[in-house]
Amino acid sequence: MIQEELQNLEKLAEKVGIKLQQLEQDNHALNEEVSVLRDTLEQKERLLEDFKNQIKLAKLVNSLPVEGVESTELREKINNYIKEIDNIIAYLSE
Numbered sequence: 001m002i003q004e005e006l007q008n009l010e011k012l013a014e015k016v017g018i019k020l021q022q023l024e025q026d027n028h029a030l031n032e033e034v035s036v037l038r039d040t041l042e043q044k045e046r047l048l049e050d051f052k053n054q055i056k057l058a059k060l061v062n063s064l065p066v067e068g069v070e071s072t073e074l075r076e077k078i079n080n081y082i083k084e085i086d087n088i089i090a091y092l093s094e
Helices: 002-063 068-093
Strands: none
Touching: 002 068
């Protein structure tokens, strides 16, 4: 009788050990997923900030007074700078 109870306790302890190991593996996997998601979120936040800056630049370009050829050239240069910044952001996002 005592031997049966001891065997039952051993089986129970083994099951608890297996469950603990499984939960530790699950916890590790979830922690890795959280880390990946945090990195993704940070990247998206940086991209959002970059897009906000692009919008500010575009508004600045559009707010320049249109006076002759110099203003048009200035707008073209600024637009080219914005396109180059877009290309750099796209390259860094890869």
